[in-house]
Amino acid sequence: MYRIRRFAVRHSRQFEWIYNRLESALVALAPVLSRIGYNRIERPVALIEKGIKGLLFDCQMCGQCVLSSTGMSCPMNCPKQLRNGPCGGVRPGGFCEVKPGMRCVWVEGWNGAARMRGGDRIREVLPPVDRRLAGSSAWLRASREKAAALHEARERERSTLANAFPTARRIEPSTAPLADEPARAIGRGKTG
Ligand code: SF4
Numbered sequence: 001m002y003r004i005r006r007f008a009v010r011h012s013r014q015f016e017w018i019y020n021r022l023e024s025a026l027v028a029l030a031p032v033l034s035r036i037g038y039n040r041i042e043r044p045v046a047l048i049e050k051g052i053k054g055l056l057f058d059c060q061m062c063g064q065c066v067l068s069s070t071g072m073s074c075p076m077n078c079p080k081q082l083r084n085g086p087c088g089g090v091r092p093g094g095f096c097e098v099k100p101g102m103r104c105v106w107v108e109g110w111n112g113a114a115r116m117r118g119g120d121r122i123r124e125v126l127p128p129v130d131r132r133l134a135g136s137s138a139w140l141r142a143s144r145e146k147a148a149a150l151h152e153a154r155e156r157e158r159s160t161l162a163n164a165f166p167t168a169r170r171i172e173p174s175t176a177p178l179a180d181e182p183a184r185a186i187g188r189g190k191t192g
Pocket residue numbers: 053057058059060061062063064065066067074075076138
């Protein structure tokens with residue numbers, strides 16, 4: 001609904017906060033979710049996401065949500081579906097060239113971004129929409145990717161530390177444990 005969509009943009013800071021909490025919760029739950037199977041929960045989560053975001057943002061379920069980079073104004077509501085700023089046809093007063101009764105989603109987005117902590121992200125160039133992802137849950141994809149990146153960074157850190165021990169031991173034996181590092185810890189064995 002147009003009025004609710006505009007309300008969301010006016011309260012973009014609060015929605016940004018809610019979105020960040022939701023993402024952190026989904027990242028924390030990643031081990032449980034992957035045990036259940038992301039494929040299994042994809043459909044119900046996508047339905048919930050569609051219901052909530054459809055109401056609040058007129059979400060079109062593009063599957064790669066960029067609301068946090070567009071001031072909480074969904075760019076898929078632009079009749080031209082522009083992902084990187086307005087066209088040259090914005091009417092006086094910030095109205096859309098194609099739908100004169102509707103404010104340009106990018107004018108709205110710019111105002112919404114000004115209220116957000118991470119509002120500067122509106123200046124970043126967004127990739128084109130991947131139509132193959134339409135209908136899928138952006139919540140699950142984003143949180144799954146973030147959880148995987150965190151896991152990878154932790155593993156890298158762990159193996160760097162483990163690999164540093166033999167060198168430390170050679171230089172000053174009393175500063176490092178005497179036992180060999182388990183193969184798992186230095187990435188030569190299976191990781192959990
Ligand atoms: S950017 Fe995509 S997922 Fe996000 S609200 Fe718009 S249509 Fe929905």
